[in-house]
Amino acid sequence: MSIFHGTVGFYRHFRPDVPEAVADILDAAVPASSPRRLLDIGTGTGLVVEALRGRFDDIIGIDPDAEMLTVAETALRPRLPAGAQLRLAETTAEEFTPPAGWQADLVTICRTFHWLDQARVLNQLDAQVSPDGVVAIFADKSFWAAHHDWETAVRKVIQDFLGEKRRAGAGTFHERRRPDIQALRDSPFNQVEESVVPVHRTWTANSIIGYLHSTSFAEPELFGDRLNEFDNAVRAALAQCSDTDTFVEENEFLIQLGRRPSVRR
Template identity: 30%
Template sequence: MPDGWQWDPTLFRGSAAYYERGRLPYATGFAEALAGPLGLDGGGRLLDVGCGPGIVLVPLARYFEEVVGVDPDEDMLTEAERRATRSGVTNARWVAARAEDLPAGLGTFRAVVFAQSFHWTDRDRVAATVRGMLEPGGAFVHISDLKDSPSDPTPLPSPAPPYDRIGDLVRHFLGPVRRAGRGRLVHGTPGGEELVIARAGFEGYARQVVPAGEVVTRTVDDLVAWTFSNSFSAPHLFGDRLREFERDLRALLEREVPDGRFAERLPATEIRTWRKPRV
């Protein structure tokens, strides 16, 4: 596990209902961008580990015969199933499990995807297990927002969300140490995730960046949802001060923009893939 942190089932407790509204989407077309290089043709199976509310699995479902979403938070799986139903996806199944519970009798897959979830796992162990679950030539896929993307100098039509000030308010209520369930949040993988995945026997590294940059409007409700969708500010962490925190958060945001409208640009999406050797 990440140094200094142990798995905690309260990690995202209470966050599932806020996730879809609060989080910015991945770049439009990310699923098509992944399908082309991987030669996805509607066959085979996809495993989404740490699938959350199905944000990645649902758009990818049409490229596979079956898609399986795994997540330890049953509320996330409930939201994922609702999302799939709204989108007309009928080839999905959902499994309540941690990555460390794999292979869990789930069978063989053409691709296994981690969308900003791999860092929460026992990475060496999980990468080795995933390699065994992939068919020869199958893909290990990591999807995330593009970090440190070039800034766009074009002015936004409304103020940007005051994420720094939201963070200050969270620290005022929860203390200076960033929380993760009942523990503290630890960032990064020693040596980088690429080293872990190579160590597990994957090869053929490839990287794609799917551009975005569209300007979206974010309301006070959206930013409250964003706050509660994060592990470091999940609703349960505030205990009996939750209503007080939300009151102060809304007051902060309403002082920033009396009309209740912020604006920000959608980040590009980074897709990294590795292959299981064919022999």
């Protein structure tokens, strides 16, 4: 069972979108072509595909969670530009095999690289990516990496209910010691460029709780019959940080673009 089981409704409505500035960097990373092929790993409910809509016309999104893919299909299919092709596949990145002869111009791995067998996936992609193709690993910072006072207060509530260690569904989250950029440098896509896109967001208590329930560390099933108690505790903690139900977040997307050494820009 997916570690995101039971989060899909919250995920689609409360996970922040991929900013247009991030989409612009991804778009500019690969040459214009027709067809222009995108492989989105860990597509979830389709946030990356949505951000790149109209920029790629042959798209494959993969995810091991069937519920997520059902929501992605409903959200994305009606909004595809004329002539664009979308295929969604229930599979892991480790087990994915593209159609015969199909190679991606861009591979996107957003907010999911830490869940993958990184070396295996990157090595497999060498056969799945076009000669001048790019692998893009990118993410913003989780609430768990708190630095605003209200984020710290929320994390404290989660730890009061679930323990000090960050959860990952029924298990615990194990932070990888090797930075993402090192995984790229040790892969066939070892020519790496980094970009940072600042992000400013404003939250309310409702949207914060919705976001929390979209995560593997605060998904609803973890709380059992204490879910309402948890939600109320989060609201109480947030009320101590703002009397206007307004919570400002300064975040950023770190984007790492990996190319093969033979590619010259």
